[in-house]
Amino acid sequence: MSLISTLARLEAVSTGRAQPAATVRHRHLSDRPLVFVPLITAGEAGAPLGALVGTDRDAPRLLVVPQPRDRDLRFAFLAELADVVLPYVDAYAEVVEAAERTETDPETGKRVKVEVDLCADAPQLIVPSRAGIELVRLLGRSMRFRRTAEQDPEAPYPAPPRVPLLGRWLTHFGERARVPGSSLLLAMTDVLGRHWATGQSTLEDQHLGALLAWIDPPEGLTGAEAALRAELERDAQGQLTCPPAGPATDPAFDNKLLAPAIERYDRARTALAAAEDGLEADDRLGALTAAEREIRDLVLSRTLPTWEKVWQGLDLLRELPVGAHVEERWTRDRWSFTGHRDRVLAGEPPQPRRDDAVTAANKLATREREQARLEAQEALDDPLVMAGRRLSGEAFAGEVTDVVMAYSEGKRPSPRPLVTVRTDDRPHLGERTKVYRSLGGKPQSAEFVGAEEDGASVVLRILDKMGRGKEPEPGSVPEKGDRVCFTLFEHEQRGGAKLPDPEETPWTHGGPPGEATLEAADPVTAEDVL
Amino acid sequence: MPPPRTRGTALRHRLAELRGPDVPAKALDARALAALAANPGCARRAILDGAGVNKAALASALGSPSAFGQSQFALTRGNAFEAKVKADGGAELLRLVHEKLDRTAEPPAEARVPDLTATGPQGRTARTALELREAAAHPGAWTLLDHPMLALDVAGSPAFLEPDAVVVHPDGSWTVVEIKSFPLLDGSADPAKVGAAARQAAVYVLALEELAARVDPSPRVRHRILLVCPRDFSNLPAASAVDIRKQRAVTARQLTRLTRIEDIAETLPEGTCFSPELPADELTAAVESVPATYAPECLSACELAFHCRGRSRETGAVTSLGRPVRAELGGLTTVEDVLAAARGEAGDPGDPAVAALRRAAALRAEALEAACR
Numbered sequence: 072m073s074l075i076s077t078l079a080r081l082e083a084v085s086t087g088r089a090q091p092a093a094t095v096r097h098r099h100l101s102d103r104p105l106v107f108v109p110l111i112t113a114g115e116a117g118a119p120l121g122a123l124v125g126t127d128r129d130a131p132r133l134l135v136v137p138q139p140r141d142r143d144l145r146f147a148f149l150a151e152l153a154d155v156v157l158p159y160v161d162a163y164a165e166v167v168e169a170a171e172r173t174e175t176d177p178e179t180g181k182r183v184k185v186e187v188d189l190c191a192d193a194p195q196l197i198v199p200s201r202a203g204i205e206l207v208r209l210l211g212r213s214m215r216f217r218r219t220a221e222q223d224p225e226a227p228y229p230a231p232p233r234v235p236l237l238g239r240w241l242t243h244f245g246e247r248a249r250v251p252g253s254s255l256l257l258a259m260t261d262v263l264g265r266h267w268a269t270g271q272s273t274l275e276d277q278h279l280g281a282l283l284a285w286i287d288p289p290e291g292l293t294g295a296e297a298a299l300r301a302e303l304e305r306d307a308q309g310q311l312t313c314p315p316a317g318p319a320t321d322p323a324f325d326n327k328l329l330a331p332a333i334e335r336y337d338r339a340r341t342a343l344a345a346a347e348d349g350l351e352a353d354d355r356l357g358a359l360t361a362a363e364r365e366i367r368d369l370v371l372s373r374t375l376p377t378w379e380k381v382w383q384g385l386d387l388l389r390e391l392p393v394g395a396h397v398e399e400r401w402t403r404d405r406w407s408f409t410g411h412r413d414r415v416l417a418g419e420p421p422q423p424r425r426d427d428a429v430t431a432a433n434k435l436a437t438r439e440r441e442q443a444r445l446e447a448q449e450a451l452d453d454p455l456v457m458a459g460r461r462l463s464g465e466a467f468a469g470e471v472t473d474v475v476m477a478y479s480e481g482k483r484p485s486p487r488p489l490v491t492v493r494t495d496d497r498p499h500l501g502e503r504t505k506v507y508r509s510l511g512g513k514p515q516s517a518e519f520v521g522a523e524e525d526g527a528s529v530v531l532r533i534l535d536k537m538g539r540g541k542e543p544e545p546g547s548v549p550e551k552g553d554r555v556c557f558t559l560f561e562h563e564q565r566g567g568a569k570l571p572d573p574e575e576t577p578w579t580h581g582g583p584p585g586e587a588t589l590e591a592a593d594p595v596t597a598e599d600v601l
Numbered sequence: 602m603p604p605p606r607t608r609g610t611a612l613r614h615r616l617a618e619l620r621g622p623d624v625p626a627k628a629l630d631a632r633a634l635a636a637l638a639a640n641p642g643c644a645r646r647a648i649l650d651g652a653g654v655n656k657a658a659l660a661s662a663l664g665s666p667s668a669f670g671q672s673q674f675a676l677t678r679g680n681a682f683e684a685k686v687k688a689d690g691g692a693e694l695l696r697l698v699h700e701k702l703d704r705t706a707e708p709p710a711e712a713r714v715p716d717l718t719a720t721g722p723q724g725r726t727a728r729t730a731l732e733l734r735e736a737a738a739h740p741g742a743w744t745l746l747d748h749p750m751l752a753l754d755v756a757g758s759p760a761f762l763e764p765d766a767v768v769v770h771p772d773g774s775w776t777v778v779e780i781k782s783f784p785l786l787d788g789s790a791d792p793a794k795v796g797a798a799a800r801q802a803a804v805y806v807l808a809l810e811e812l813a814a815r816v817d818p819s820p821r822v823r824h825r826i827l828l829v830c831p832r833d834f835s836n837l838p839a840a841s842a843v844d845i846r847k848q849r850a851v852t853a854r855q856l857t858r859l860t861r862i863e864d865i866a867e868t869l870p871e872g873t874c875f876s877p878e879l880p881a882d883e884l885t886a887a888v889e890s891v892p893a894t895y896a897p898e899c900l901s902a903c904e905l906a907f908h909c910r911g912r913s914r915e916t917g918a919v920t921s922l923g924r925p926v927r928a929e930l931g932g933l934t935t936v937e938d939v940l941a942a943a944r945g946e947a948g949d950p951g952d953p954a955v956a957a958l959r960r961a962a963a964l965r966a967e968a969l970e971a972a973c974r
Contacts, residue, residue: 074961077926078943081919084936094972114675116784116834212786213834272897272923295914303668303907322670330673424787454968462961593833 073459079268087293089267089285094455096391098262099254099401101195105159106131106381108199108374109206111318112139113325117209119148120320120329121370123378124155131378137336137366142228149214150231157233159194160240164412166191193401193408196244196256197385199279199316199377204258206318208245214238215421216592226592239421243411246422250438252400252445255408259384260316266391270294278302279380280313286387314373316380328369336362394452395512400445423590428580429573436567444564451509451562460558461496468556469494471549472528478541486533486543489520492555493528499559500529506557510536510547514562531557615866616652616758621876626653628722629753629760636902637755638800641855644865645893646903651758651862654875656904662877662884665911667904679782683765686780686829686838690714691745691766697840698768698776698827699743706771712743717750722761725750730812736769737820744769751808758862764805774821775813777805778829785830785839795828795843802826803848807856824849865891896924930954 079090108131109122121135132155136148170189173182198204215238217230248256264276269285276282280301285294292300301313310328311321320329339359346352426434450457450466460466473491478484500506500519507514515536522529537543549555574583620626629637633650640646649656660667686694695709715735719728729749736744746767752759766778779802783794809822825842832839873887888908895909895918903909913921917935920927931954933939942948943962948955 074929074957075965077922077929078939078958078961078965080922080926081936081939081943084917084922085940091969091972094969112674113672114678114782116786116831209786270922272921272926274897274900274923303666320672322672322675325672325674326670454971455965458964458968462957462964593835 073462075455075459075462076268080270083268083270083285083294085270087270087295088288089269089294091266091455092264092268093266093391093449093453095394095453096388097265097394097397097449097452098252098257098388099195099393099397099404100385100388101192104195104197104385105156106197106378107156107203107207108316108377108381109203109318110320110370110374111206113319113322115139117206117213117318119145119210121148121367121374122152123371123374124152126159128382131375133367133371133374135363135367135370137363138333138340146228146231146234149210149234149237153231153233153237156237156240163190163192163194163408167409188409190405190409190412193255193405195254197381198256198258199381200260200277201258202318203316204245204248204256207241207248207256211238211241211243211245212424213593215242216424216590218592235421236415239415240411242422243407246434247404247407250407251442252448253404253407253441254401255404259381262388263384266388269298271298275302279316279377279384283380283383283387287383314376316377317374320373324369324373329366332362332366332369336366338362394449396448396452400448403441420590427573427584428576429570432570436570440564440566443560447558447560447562447564450558450560457556457558460560461498464497464499465560466556466558467492467494467496467498467529468554469496469528471551471553471555474548474551477532484541486537486541486548488533488537488543488548490517490531490533490549490555491523491528492531492557495527498529498557504559506531506559507562508555508557509562515547517557612758612863612866616862619648619652619866619869619873619875620654621874621878624655624876626722627655628653629755629762633760634801634804636899637855638852639898639902640894640896641858643894643899643903645888645891645905645909648862648865648869648891649875649905650760651755651865652875655877658877659875659884659888660904660908662879662881663888663905663908664881665905665908667907669904675782682782682831682836682838683780685836687745687747687766691747693838694766694778694829695743695745695768697829697838698770698778701827701840701842702776702823702825703770703772707741709743712745713739714745714747717746717748722750722752726752726761733767733769733775733812733820734816737773737816740773741771742769743771751805751812753804753808753811753856755856755862762805762808764802767805767809768827769820770823772821774823775809776823777802777809777826779826780829783830784833785841786833790830790841796848798828799826799843799845799848800852802828802843803845803852806845806849807853894920896920897922898924930958933958 076092079092083090103126105124105126107122107124110120112118112120118139119136120139121133123131123133125131134148134151136144138144167188168191169186171184172187174185175181176183196207198207214230214234217235217238218226219232219235220226220229221232223229244256247253260277260279260282263282263286264273267286269276269282271281271285278301281298284297284301288294288297304312306312308327309323311323314324315321336359339355339362343352343355343359346355450460457466461468469492471490472493475489477487477489479487500522502519504519505516506519507516513536515533517531517533520530520532533548537547571577576583629650636646637650649659657667657669691712691714695712699706699709713736715732717725717728717732719725729746729751732746748763748765749767751762751764753762764777765780768776768778770776779798781794781798783791806822806824806826813819813822824846825844827840828843829838829840831837869890873890875884875887893909893912895906895913899906899909910921917937919930919934919936919939927934930939931952933942933948933954938947939958942955943958945959950956950959
């Protein structure tokens with residue numbers, strides 16, 4: 072945390088309201104995001120209890136597993152979830168635009184441009200908190216290796232038809248969420264925490280209710296009071312009035328309300344199974360429906376407040392103007408989405424349990440590159456982020472006080488003007504350190520020549536983006552009196568060294584992965600919980 | 602005339618007074634151990650845990666109840682899984698110990714599973730020690746101690762610990778077994794949870810080492826413990842050996858550095874008592890008489906955290922925003938001090954922390970102004 076964001080937090084404490092941590096929105100928000108508010112059963116490895124899901128704020132779809140230990144009910148839940156998520160994903164997969172991509176020609180080995188489809192837009196999943204992202208990954212992992220009756224007639228407990236496909240998509244969303252700056256799957260607490268500094272610690276910011284209480288406190292309350300209420304206030308039944316955003320539930324809810332309701336449901340089910348005639352069965356079916364209704368109401372009562380909060384968060388975020396580079400990063404998300412769509416269409420097997428060495432190294436390199444890209448782009452888009460970089464000596468801003476024309480030595484002298492910038496910042500400049508500024512969206516580089524004696528002015532030699540002629544193109548060299556901002560970090564990220572193809576994996580890294588085999592489904596046991 | 606008290610009994614007596622009359626001492630559970638690791642320097646936590654005070658009841662009596670609780674679903678599932686692992690005389694558990702830790706030994710065809718029931722924690726500790734000595738008399742045999750009780754000297758008072766199981770190998774060495782209900786998915790588990798389990802097991806290892814030192818010849822306490830978790834999405838046990846040497850060293854160091862509970866107890870006013878039966882204002886005064894070092898990490902480890910957080914916020918301590926914040930601000934410890942220094946109203950401009958703060962404030966104001974335009 073930089074001193075600037077610490078200061079913002081302290082101001083939030085003293086003013087009783089969250090303070091801006093960004094002046095623009097740094098993440099893409101879809102016009103039609105799919106909000107997913109899941110709940111799980113305590114103690115199980117992500118056994119779902121229910122969820123609210125949908126793209127319409129006023130009409131969420133409620134999915135409930137009345138007895139989370141029952142495999143058929145869990146499958147019914149997952150099948151219903153697939154019925155909501157997959158049509159939403161498919162709608163984006165169908166609309167494409169033409170785009171170009173450079174590929175290596177397999178015959179000549181040359182880099183050639185090929186025309187490919189790129190999905191015009193991509194789906195966006197929004198969950199309340201970071202734990203929700205982990206659950207999406209876990210659900211994806213639990214479903215993608217399942218076999219349907221069609222794939223394998225012998226499979227014990229076959230999965231409903233679209234469940235394995237849902238698993239592959241959720242896995243992709245979960246995997247993409249690990250790439251910095253990506254927006255296919257977002258956690259509301261992360262995005263809000265990126266844009267506002269509250270008067271509490273980052274640990275406490277994980278509570279969606281408390282975080283929103285600081286950003287948008289209700290009338291007559293300070294952020295601290297509202298946050299405390301969101302964290303701790305309980306009603307007459309001992310239940311939190313602001314239920315946790317999940318996926319874990321409050322133990323008091325489990326013990327006092329949910330467990331008795333599930334027990335009643337179990338009893339009603341046993342009674343129905345034991346009914347001896349039609350009339351009795353009708354009665355008992357009524358009782359079972361009532362018991363199920365009760366659990367549905369309970370799950371709704373715990374998810375609806377979170378659902379509202381996620382949309383409230385979206386409203387708040389939409390008020391911020393969008394950052395200049397957000398669209399570019401979203402295009403990368405669209406490429407990622409299109410790539411997975413193509414893999415599914417091509418009939419490739421689901422993502423493996425463990426990546427091979429080359430894939431894993433590629434993923435890691437991508438994340439590192441995207442992290443650097445994100446940091447650079449956020450600073451360029453947002454003066455508040457740039458202020459942090461200036462404070463740490465990674466950038467400096469100031470006024471041009473002098474420009475002296477100079478030329479490079481050589482057969483064809485090129486312009487290498489010397490620019491003096493007066494700045495109050497203290498950049499960490501060494502001899503010939505390269506610095507960059509944004510010129511019409513492209514980085515222009517310069518090198519550090521020296522500092523004036525008073526230390527408040529630096530002299531830079533501009534190196535490029537001045538055209539081919541002897542005289543620099545108009546506007547390409549800063550003029551006396553201009554405000555300029557140079558960074559010590561590069562604006563665009565270069566790709567790292569190329570990795571070998573998977574078939575060429577050296578023996579030090581496990582050797583070639585061999586034939587891609589369809590991984591076996593998880594062995595099914597009688598006591599499975601997911 | 603009563604016999605003159607030794608130091609040990611005097612302390613025990615004093616701690617019982619702090620706990621309140623007729624309040625039984627609470628054993629040092631997993632959460633208290635986590636709190637010990639998260640905040641070793643907190644005198645309040647040290648004396649309350651040392652005296653065996655039930656901090657959850659205390660927090661409720663203070664009007665800031667803790668948010669900890671255990672769902673009965675989690676409890677049922679955890680117990681069912683542990684029972685499954687230990688079923689059949691621990692056959693599956695011993696098979697896992699043999700496979701993961703001691704492949705050269707004779708496979709455990711049958712094992713001794715001594716009965717460890719006794720009254721009171723002292724009784725159970727004595728019983729456990731007896732059975733561990735007894736196991737040494739059966740070389741070549743596997744012994745499984747199910748829920749033994751161990752005592753560890755924490756800051757001068759004995760804390761009672763209950764590991765899930767301890768296994769005695771045929772070569773006489775001892776292994777701690779931790780059974781957890783979070784899944785081992787494709788061979789890996791949540792690192793935060795594994796870390797917590799390792800820290801917990803490290804404390805058990807230390808307690809066992811203390812015990813082993815009193816046995817002649819001293820048996821070896823293994824520094825690789827066995828962590829047993831459900832495999833993937835099933836209820837089948839999967840195990841992994843976890844090397845806890847690092848956690849053991851850290852915990853041992855923390856334990857030796859703990860302010861001695863005796864010293865803290867001596868600073869308390871006469872008649873201080875933490876019994877939840879007392880009225881709230883008396884209790885608050887008692888709790889306030891011991892200094893706390895609150896940090897947000899306490900929220901996940903200590904029952905009293907909400908109370909301490911409220912106090913910390915009232916005094917405007919910057920640590921309530923996180924330890925890193927405190928570290929950045931040098932000698933400035935309250936919110937008002939920092940803001941006044943940033944505004945240029947107070948503070949020594951020669952102090953590097955103050956100078957950095959003013960620069961940060963100026964840059965922030967400039968950026969926000971630029972954004973408004």
